[in-house]
Amino acid sequence: xxxxxxxxxxxxxxxxxxxxxxxxxxxxxxxxxxxxxxxxxxxxxxxxxxxxxxxxxxxxxxxxxxxxxxxxxxxxxxxxxxxxxxxxxxxxxxxxxxxxxxxxxxxxxxxxxxxxxxxxxxxxxxxxxxxxxxxxxxxxxxxxxxxxxxxxxxxxxxxxxxxxxxxxxxxxxxxxxxxxxxxxxxxxxxxxxxxxxxxxxxxxxxxxxxxxxxxxxxxxxxxxxxxxxxxxxxxxxxxxxxxxxxxxxxxxxxxxxxxxxxxxxxxxxxxxxxxxxxxxxxxxxxxxxxxxxxxxxxxxxxxxxxxxxxxxxxxxxxxxxxxxxx
Amino acid sequence: xxxxxxxxxxxxxxxxxxxxxxxxxxxxxxxxxxxxxxxxxxxxxxxxxxxxxxxxxxxxxxxxxxxxxxxxxxxxxxxxxxxxxxxxxxxxxxxxxxxxxxxxxxxxxxxxxxxxxxxxxxxxxxxxxxxxxxxxxxxxxxxxxxxxxxxxxxxxxxxxxxxxxxxxxxxxxxxxxxxxxxxxxxxxxxxxxxxxxxxxxxxxxxxxxxxxxxxxxxxxxxxxxxxxxxxxxxxxxxxxxxxxxxxxxxxxxxxxxxxxxxxxxxxxxxxxxxxxxxxxxxxxxxxxxxxxxxxxxxxxxxxxxxxxxxxxxxxxxxxxxx
Numbered sequence: 001x002x003x004x005x006x007x008x009x010x011x012x013x014x015x016x017x018x019x020x021x022x023x024x025x026x027x028x029x030x031x032x033x034x035x036x037x038x039x040x041x042x043x044x045x046x047x048x049x050x051x052x053x054x055x056x057x058x059x060x061x062x063x064x065x066x067x068x069x070x071x072x073x074x075x076x077x078x079x080x081x082x083x084x085x086x087x088x089x090x091x092x093x094x095x096x097x098x099x100x101x102x103x104x105x106x107x108x109x110x111x112x113x114x115x116x117x118x119x120x121x122x123x124x125x126x127x128x129x130x131x132x133x134x135x136x137x138x139x140x141x142x143x144x145x146x147x148x149x150x151x152x153x154x155x156x157x158x159x160x161x162x163x164x165x166x167x168x169x170x171x172x173x174x175x176x177x178x179x180x181x182x183x184x185x186x187x188x189x190x191x192x193x194x195x196x197x198x199x200x201x202x203x204x205x206x207x208x209x210x211x212x213x214x215x216x217x218x219x220x221x222x223x224x225x226x227x228x229x230x231x232x233x234x235x236x237x238x239x240x241x242x243x244x245x246x247x248x249x250x251x252x253x254x255x256x257x258x259x260x261x262x263x264x265x266x267x268x269x270x271x272x273x274x275x276x277x278x279x280x281x282x283x284x285x286x287x288x289x290x291x292x293x294x295x296x297x298x299x300x301x302x303x304x305x306x307x308x309x310x311x312x313x314x315x316x317x318x319x320x321x322x323x324x325x326x
Numbered sequence: 327x328x329x330x331x332x333x334x335x336x337x338x339x340x341x342x343x344x345x346x347x348x349x350x351x352x353x354x355x356x357x358x359x360x361x362x363x364x365x366x367x368x369x370x371x372x373x374x375x376x377x378x379x380x381x382x383x384x385x386x387x388x389x390x391x392x393x394x395x396x397x398x399x400x401x402x403x404x405x406x407x408x409x410x411x412x413x414x415x416x417x418x419x420x421x422x423x424x425x426x427x428x429x430x431x432x433x434x435x436x437x438x439x440x441x442x443x444x445x446x447x448x449x450x451x452x453x454x455x456x457x458x459x460x461x462x463x464x465x466x467x468x469x470x471x472x473x474x475x476x477x478x479x480x481x482x483x484x485x486x487x488x489x490x491x492x493x494x495x496x497x498x499x500x501x502x503x504x505x506x507x508x509x510x511x512x513x514x515x516x517x518x519x520x521x522x523x524x525x526x527x528x529x530x531x532x533x534x535x536x537x538x539x540x541x542x543x544x545x546x547x548x549x550x551x552x553x554x555x556x557x558x559x560x561x562x563x564x565x566x567x568x569x570x571x572x573x574x575x576x577x578x579x580x581x582x583x584x585x586x587x588x589x590x591x592x593x594x595x596x597x598x599x600x601x602x603x604x605x606x607x608x609x610x611x612x613x614x615x616x617x618x619x620x621x622x623x624x625x626x627x628x629x630x631x632x633x634x635x636x637x638x639x640x641x642x643x644x645x646x647x648x
Contacts, residue, residue, distance in 0.1 A: 053512035054483070160370065189369035189539055190583040194595035201593050216513060219585040223592055243591070260513040261586070262520075262542030275521070276514045279482050 003080075004178060004210055005042040005065070010035055010074035012057075012064045016284065032283040034060040036234045038074075042227070044177075047204065047211040049221045049242070051257065052231035053280055058214045059103075061231070062180050065212065066098055067091050079177065096126060099171040101181040105163040109155040115141075116151030119169045126174065140169040143206075144199060161192040165199065172203060180212045185220060197224055218261040222246050230254045233283065233291045240317030250313060250324045252296050290322060298323060330397075331501055331533045332358040332381070337394030339376050339385065346606045350376045351557050354394070355632055355640070358501065358550075363527060363534040365548030365565070367541060367580070371602060373557040374537045378503055381535075382419060383411050399500065417446065420494040424506040426486035430478040436489055437474035443493055461492040464529075466522060484515040488522065495526060502527075503535045508543060520547050541584050545569055553577045556602050556613050559632075563639035573641040575618045612644065620645055 012035040022030035034057045042048045050058045063069045065076055067083050076083040078094065086094060102108035109118055119140050120133040137151050144165040155163060164184065171179050184200065185193040197220060204211055215221060221228055221242060229239035230253060238251040249255040252274070259273040276295045281287055287294050293303035300323070302308075308322045339351040351373045358364045366374055379385050381396055383403060396403040398419070403411065423429045431439055440458035441451060455474075462470035465488040478486055487507060494502055504523070508516040524547060527534055538544055544551055544565070551568040553561040553576065561574040572578045579598045581587055588595070600617035603609070611626040612618070618625065622644065630642040 053514060190541070190580065190585075191369070191598040194583055194585070194597040197595055198597065217585075218513070220595075223585055223588065223595060256514060260517045262513075262517070262540070262546050273517070275517055279484060279515075 002044050003041065004044045004046070004078065005040070005212075006075075006077045007038060007040045007065070008075045008077075010038045010061070010064065010076060011072045012060050012069055013072045033072075034234050034283065035064065038234075038236055040229060040236070040239065042178075042210060042212070045204070045208060045210055046227060047213060047225045048227045048229070049213045049215060049225035050229050050231060051216060051218060051221060053216065055280060055283070056231040057234035058231055059182055060234075062100075062182060062212065062214055066100055066180055067094055092126070096174045097177045099174065099176040099179050101164075101167045101171045101179060101184055103182040103186060105160065105167045106155055106158065108167060109163065111155050113154075114151065115153050115155070115158070115166055118155075119151075119166060119173055122170065122173045136173070140173055143172065143203065144169045160188055161195065164188070164192075164196050168196075168199060168203070172207060172209070175207065176209060178210045178212060180214075182214045183216075184213065185215070185217060193220070200224070218258060230257065233281065233286060235291065235320070236318075237292065237321070238317070238319040240313075240319075244314065244317050248317075250311075250317065250326075251292075251319045251321050252298050252325065253292050254319075255325060256297075290320075298325075328359045330357045331360045331399065332356070332535070333395070333397040334381075335395040335397070337377075337380065337396060338392050339373075339380055339394075340390055340392060341386070342388040342390075343606070348605050349557060349608060350389075350605060351380070353632070354557075354559050356552055356559060356562070358533050358535055361527075361531050361533060362549040363524075363536055363547055364550045364552060365544035366535065366537045366552045366554060367539060367544050368554035369539060369580075369602070371556075372554045374539075374554060375505070376557075377554075378421070378505055378535070378537060381503065382415050382421065416443070417497045418499050419501045419503065420497065420499040421503045421505065422487070422490050422494045422507045425510050426483060426490045427478065429490045430486060432478055435475050435477055436481075440474075440489075440493060440496065443496065457496065458492075461496050462489070464526065465489070465492040465495075466518075467492070483511055484518065487511060487515075487519055491519075491522065491526070495530060495532070498530065499532055501533050501535065503537070505537045506539070507536075509538070509540070516543065523547065541569075541581065542586055553580070557605055558613055558642070560614065560643070561639075561641045563636070563641075567636065567639045571636075571639075573635050573639065573646050574614075574643050575620055575645070576614050579617075612642075 011033060013031040013033045015030055016032055017027055017030035038061060052058050064071050071084045083094060116137045120137050123131050123133065138148050141148055141151060146165050185196055200211060201224060203209060225242045228242045228245050229236045232253050238254045245254060249258055256274045256276050274297050278295050281294055289304045289306050290308045293299040302322050308320045310318060310320050311324050312318050334354055334356040337351060337354040341348040341350055368374055391404060437458060441454045444454045459470045459474060467473050467485060467488055508519050511519060536548055548565050551565050552559055555576045561577050568577065572581055582596050583598060585595055598617055603613060611628060612630050615621045615625040624644050630644050632640060632642045635641045635646050
């Protein structure tokens with residue numbers, strides 16, 4: 001499989017004070033880093049999932065990958081083209097190859113447009129005049145398992161699951177190479193959640209797209225993804241093959257996330273649970289040393305003053321921790 | 327016999343809509359024993375919120391209750407006048423809502439809001455303030471003296487939810503209704519809030535009606551589970567019974583669908599085929615018959631009766647009778 005996406009040392013930051021405010025208040029660094037030193041590689045046909053708590057920078061990373069946010073440092077290469085240095089016309093062509101399924105499925109659909117025109121909107125934006133929009137709309141609806149008649153409905157007439165399917169239809173309309181799905185199952189019931197994930201997997205096989213999934217539902221990660229990265233305060237604390245991470249989490253934060261994942265069936269889970277104390281620190285005031293040490297149940301010396309080294313296990317499981325778990 | 331703090335019998339709620347009468351709840355039976363946590367699970371649109379709002383008598387104007395009984399501490403809530411109801415809600419029954427940011431008033435400081443809700447008590451403001459700070463300490467808010475003067479937006483989601491729990495428990499209610507209180511929170515905070523709720527429940531001895539569609543959360547926290555489907559309670563029993571010996575086909579399917587229950591990695595996840603029935607044009611027979619893989623002729627003829635299937639394990643299904 002060839003390389004699809006490769007990100008190196010990506011840093012994305014947001015301004016917190018205007019230059020003038022910063023000057024008056026003598027703030028030296030009026031920025032927060034939402035994504036810091038993130039590197040990842042994704043091959044064609046793979047499913048990559050990004051997990052982490054809210055505010056950990058998952059969506060920022062995805063937006064930067066889609067070329068919707070500017071990177072401060074680092075490199076995003078998609079099929080050997082550097083996204084960070086693209087001109088606006090190149091970005092337009094790039095967006096045909098990469099598409100997005102938004103988190104708020106109904107909110108991402110314009111309330112004034114019918115489903116039919118929503119899912120063919122991309123053809124108009126990219127000036128593809130040779131397509132028969134009616135036929136395309138029928139084809140896409142069939143692909144995502146919705147009846148043709150739904151093309152005349154408006155977003156408020158859709159159920160949550162149907163709106164997700166419309167979002168998926170919009171995403172596949174231009175035959176993208178990669179789909180970024182931001183919380184594709186948030187707010188759905190378990191059976192509908194299964195339907196949407198089965199649909200995404202089917203499309204992945206039929207159309208050969210790769211999936212970049214953001215979620216905080218670990219139960220689904222285990223079933224759908226090939227590679228997983230765990231994000232905390234804008235950094236990857238652990239990444240690797242999904243099976244390895246679930247079988248043997250080596251970073252304390254990963255372990256905590258996995259044991260916070262409430263499943264009704266495992267008694268053992270209850271006994272070995274690690275509970276994190278406190279809250280996620282502010283990005284404006286990152287802890288010294290290991291950024292997780294304020295909540296880590298295993299923290300000891302070095303953790304609060306030295307940045308942890310990078311460990312690699314089995315050539316694929318990468319993590320930053322002073323005392324990786326065995 | 328354990329005393330029940332809340333007893334619901336044969337409760338039905340209808341909504342008047344443009345298309346006709348929507349039967350949102352039909353013949354619901356539910357018991358909440360004293361000092362216990364009862365969980366309600368079900369998919370969206372199954373009537374969980376209607377159930378809660380009918381308990382606190384806050385149903386919309388187009389709703390009416392044709393039959394039923396909601397007995398709370400030996401009095402029928404449905405027969406109370408508005409004033410009598412107002413004396414109960416907020417003191418004996420209180421609620422924690424799903425979204426803490428919209429529960430709290432954004433332009434009034436937390437302390438002020440906590441003092442305001444004690445308007446019934448004829449005591450000095452100083453004591454009210456002290457009580458509020460004690461309560462905030464109890465829910466684990468760090469530096470309650472400082473947080474007391476802060477505004478909701480200055481706190482994180484988890485802290486806001488702690489404040490709304492503190493406000494709900496301040497009056498010492500005997501029933502706390504929690505409507506998906508952890509849905510808006512991250513997994514690690516969810517665990518913290520659940521632990522807090524359990525500790526407070528043991529300390530204060532109140533009962534909790536906990537509504538969620540997250541099966542893991544219900545299993546973790548609750549003593550009893552009520553499973554709802556399309557406006558009906560289809561099964562009720564102890565948490566152990568429901569999760570280990572589910573009897574109703576819907577409960578069985580629902581548990582199978584939870585990806586957490588599948589220990590082996592598999593790409594194709596199970597789903598429940600079919601759609602939730604239209605609650606305006608209800609057909610005869612069992613409500614789940616169209617999606618049930620084991621349905622028999624009798625299922626489309628007769629409505630199954632709510633019966634005790636095993637010790638304190640109730641279910642409404644024809645298949646469990648034989």
